[in-house]
Amino acid sequence: MSSRRSFLAATAGLAAAGLSPRVLAQGAGKTVRLVVPFPAGGGTDVIARLVAEKLRGSYAPSVIVENRPGAAGRIAVDYVKAGDADGSLILFVPDFLMTVYPHSYRKLSYDPMRDFVPVATVAKSALALCAGPGLPDSVKTVADFVQWCRVNPTKATYATTSAGATPHFVGVMLARAANLDLTAVHYKGGAPALQDLLGGQVPVSVNPVGEILPFARSGKLRVLATTGAARSRFLPDAPTMAEAGYKDVVVEAWLGFLVPGKTPADTVAKLSASIGEAIKSDDVIQSFAKFGNDVSYVAPAAFASLVRGDIERWGPVVKASGFTADD
DSSP: OHHHHHHHHHHHHHHHTTOOHHHIIIIISSOEEEEESSOTTSHHHHHHHHHHHHHBTTTBSOEEEEEOOOGGGHHHHHHHHTSOSSSSEEEEEETHHHHTHHHHOSSOSOOHHHHEEEEEEEEEEEEEEEEOTTSOTTOOSHHHHHHHHHHOGGGOEEEESSTTSHHHHHHHHHHHHHTOOOEEEEOSSHHHHHHHHHHTSSSEEEEEHHHHHHHHHHTSSEEEEEOSSSOOTTSTTSOBTTTTTOTTOOOEEEEEEEEETTOOHHHHHHHHHHHHHHTTSHHHHHHHHHTTOEEEEEOHHHHHHHHHHHHHHHHHHHHHHTOOOOO
């Protein structure tokens, strides 16, 4: 009887706090694992760790980050898809794994909308079209670059951070809009792409703003344009692609949290609220900014709509490119 009274008292306390015992047991009663599809040390990983630190205590006593790289991020996605749907296993991804891959892979082992529940976005970032020493100094604008490509068709290439990822298709969108033959050179990540850009092996590259900031600020690279709806506050002197004359080349990449598809709605709501609180702090905002990301919280329903809209948007772009990712 005493144990039963204690349980009822605890239950009443949780109810008064707006939490159900079920949510506490699922979200906070066991170690929470936050899975990142890329190696430790990259921008996605660093942001995941910043948020994980804030979730300790507010969402669960213990939150650890697990890096599960491989298969262009799909290993981590499949791992979370098959995991416990109790709020203890969370996936943190850039947008393209959920929005572009359904079109670029003939056989994808997951369905973004069926196998996952969007929980919250935490950051957004534009991409940047950057020129390195392989492009003449006289080429200072997107228009200059397009003209240079027409004069030098065998050199008209651009580096991407991954075949089938968002930066790849920004180049595709530009090529279509400019009626230009532009060949993608694919790398396994932003670091090797930038290495060859800085070495002059490729004339331009498309990368997240955060990846190129140090090189742009030091003058080692010049930014021809960014892809946001407005100019990046991190690169205020660089025009947008729309300002450069390509109004349809507007891409803002997001980073977000998802959980397995059968995760209870109350658990999703609690996790989303905890994430929203976590990214309000000044230290998180400032840390995100170091990586060229703006804090951007989108709650579950709106996030689901965002994913659906992005999936629809990228379909025609990928199809028109004729690209199919290698398994």
